Amino acid sequence: MDGETTLRDMLNRAYNNTAYDVQLRMQSADTHEEILKQLERALALAIGNLVKNRKYKQDQSEDALTTDLVSMLNMNGIPANHDVKIGGHTDISVEMRDGFLWIGEAKNWTGKAWIFKGFRQLMTRYATGISGQDNGAILIYFEQEKPSDLMSKWRTALGKLTVLTGDIVEVNELQFNSAHPHKGTGRTFNVKHFGVPLYWNPEDD
Known part of the structure; x- marks a missing residue:
């Protein structure tokens, strides 16, 4: 019908507006995998905005x-x-x-033990591990310098402290992915680990 706007038309209009593109794709998603993909895109946008405003996020x-x-x-x-x-x-x-259910556990970095506590909460308290509910995230807020070094320490510790169902995959210096057997179901539970760099100490005064 002439004048009818299709989803493809709307997506084309959203080309330069990632948030709008995410909304359209989320509402039209017909699989858990697509829902998860758009959720993670939105999370990346949110983390980016938080980091941009880190001056106001101290302490x-x-x-x-x-x-x-x-x-x-x-x-x-x-x-x-x-x-x-x-x-x-x-x-x-x-x-x-x-x-569909996704759960994120967030921690301020005070050391590997505190992050591991959050990981155990996610895996043994919150996550059901059933189909459509087998993905989650650990978000680590860093006010320290060189958070990539601290993420590396956490990645190494995780490999020693937990059972994995595959290799830990480093996405970049501030993100890696891991997969673990869920004790309640025996299925694989996937975890994305995000470092959120909030260090702020301008040296131009």
């Missing part, structure tokens, strides 16, 4: 930083929530149609 609590991320995910069309009770009080949870 904030994990909850304060995480609610900022949740708000930005909401603005990008992702139905994210903070502190929802799913086996415990989750930092970030996203629930969508057909039983």
Whole structure:
């Protein structure tokens, strides 16, 4: 029909607007895999915006930083929530149609032990591990210099402290992916680990 706007038309118009593109693709997604892809795109945008404004994020609590991320995910069309009770009080949870559930656990970096506590919470308290609910994330807020070195330390520690179902895959200096057997289901649970660099110490004064 003449004048009818298609999804392809709308996606073409969203070419230079990633947030709008994410919203359109999220709403039209018909698989858990596509939902996850768009969620992770939105998360990357939110993390980027948080880092841009790191001047104003110094000495904030994990909850304060995480609610900022949740708000930005909401603005990008992702139905994210903070502190929802799913086996415990989750930092970030996203629930969508057909039983999709994604959970993110966020920690301020105070050492490997604190991050490992968050990892164990994700794997043994929050994650169900069933189909459509077998992906999550660890988000690490760094106010320290050289967060890539600290991420490397966490990556090495994780390989020693947990059982893996495959190799740890380094995406870049501030992200790596790991996969682990979920004790409740025996299925593989996939975790993306994101370093969020918030160090701020201008030297131009």
